Amino acid sequence: MRKMLSSGVCTSTVQLPGKVAVVTGANTGIGKETAKELAQRGARVYLACRDIQKGELVAREIQTMTGNQQVLVRELDLADTKSIRAFAKDFLAEEKHLHILINNAGVMMCPYSKTADGFEMHMGVNHLGHFLLTHLLLEKLKESAPSRVVNVSSLAHHLGRIHFHNLQGEKFYNAGLAYCHSKLANILFTQELARRLKGSGVTTYSVHPGTVNSELVRHSLFMKWMWWLFSFFIKTPKQGAQTSLYCAITEGLEILNGHHFSDCSVAWVSAQARNETIARRLWDVSCDLLGIPMD
Numbered sequence: 001m002r003k004m005l006s007s008g009v010c011t012s013t014v015q016l017p018g019k020v021a022v023v024t025g026a027n028t029g030i031g032k033e034t035a036k037e038l039a040q041r042g043a044r045v046y047l048a049c050r051d052i053q054k055g056e057l058v059a060r061e062i063q064t065m066t067g068n069q070q071v072l073v074r075e076l077d078l079a080d081t082k083s084i085r086a087f088a089k090d091f092l093a094e095e096k097h098l099h100i101l102i103n104n105a106g107v108m109m110c111p112y113s114k115t116a117d118g119f120e121m122h123m124g125v126n127h128l129g130h131f132l133l134t135h136l137l138l139e140k141l142k143e144s145a146p147s148r149v150v151n152v153s154s155l156a157h158h159l160g161r162i163h164f165h166n167l168q169g170e171k172f173y174n175a176g177l178a179y180c181h182s183k184l185a186n187i188l189f190t191q192e193l194a195r196r197l198k199g200s201g202v203t204t205y206s207v208h209p210g211t212v213n214s215e216l217v218r219h220s221l222f223m224k225w226m227w228w229l230f231s232f233f234i235k236t237p238k239q240g241a242q243t244s245l246y247c248a249i250t251e252g253l254e255i256l257n258g259h260h261f262s263d264c265s266v267a268w269v270s271a272q273a274r275n276e277t278i279a280r281r282l283w284d285v286s287c288d289l290l291g292i293p294m295d
Ligand SMILES: NC(=O)C1=CN([C@@H]2O[C@H](COP(=O)(O)OP(=O)(O)OC[C@H]3O[C@@H](n4cnc5c(N)ncnc54)[C@H](OP(=O)(O)O)[C@@H]3O)[C@@H](O)[C@H]2O)C=CC1
Pocket: 024, 025, 026, 027, 028, 029, 030, 031, 048, 049, 050, 051, 054, 076, 077, 078, 079, 104, 105, 106, 107, 108, 125, 152, 153, 154, 155, 208, 209, 210, 211, 212, 213, 214, 215, 216, 217
């Protein structure tokens, strides 16, 4: 069972000196392991975390383990557009380049709650927060091309639907489904972004990391119990980081711009996730909610 659930290893030997990467939610789980491997390969890595203290501890740990001192922590709360804008402003002032953006942070099955801007928490953090962050960093990514955006989605997107009449979960809400909807949004965003970025030198990919032993299940006692019971069989965070790394660094992946990956291979997505009309509409609605001018 472990072999079945844990396949897919990024075998690329690419080194990353001079490259700049941002990983959201890098203080724990899959994000931490992704950041560690990027640092190991010589990149300057920004750990974009909502809790600076947790981030600093992890940065020290990565610096010690990899010998790479270019591991920096910056505050980013994806549940607050002011924080996202402040992060982007400071980053753009500080850095000349951005080669790899890994939109990894996520929440799952949290009780109904809203972000600082009134968005339902799953949609707000997992989709809208990363949508805004990517938008704000896009010019830098273009100037740094070839560059990549990796969006960490999930197999759970198969159960997701974009209910435009209930995007903020105000009419009905189920914590499990809200997560699935936001993960579907990650894939639709990736596909629309890929279409819009054609010819720019920036490519984008969505990822299912596998079933990974991490803090993601913190809001559900049942899931915590399941994860504990099967912890020996499910992926470690290091194994869970492989597909994100594969999409971020593997040479020649540009022809697969916009594709979804699992276990370091192209993976099938649901019919909804392939629907260009929904993807375009979600893009427009996201711009509208975030006050981004539509093009
Ligand atoms: N684990 C699994 O089995 C699977 C995971 N995924 C996806 O993988 C990604 C990483 O999850 P995983 O490592 O498992 O989970 P973890 O809960 O271990 O890590 C999630 C990270 O996201 C951060 N985060 C949460 N909310 C915010 C916010 N408002 N602003 C900034 N950062 C935030 C967390 O910060 P903090 O520590 O401060 O809370 C943490 O660093 C997620 O997108 C998840 O949906 C997909 C499929 C399966």
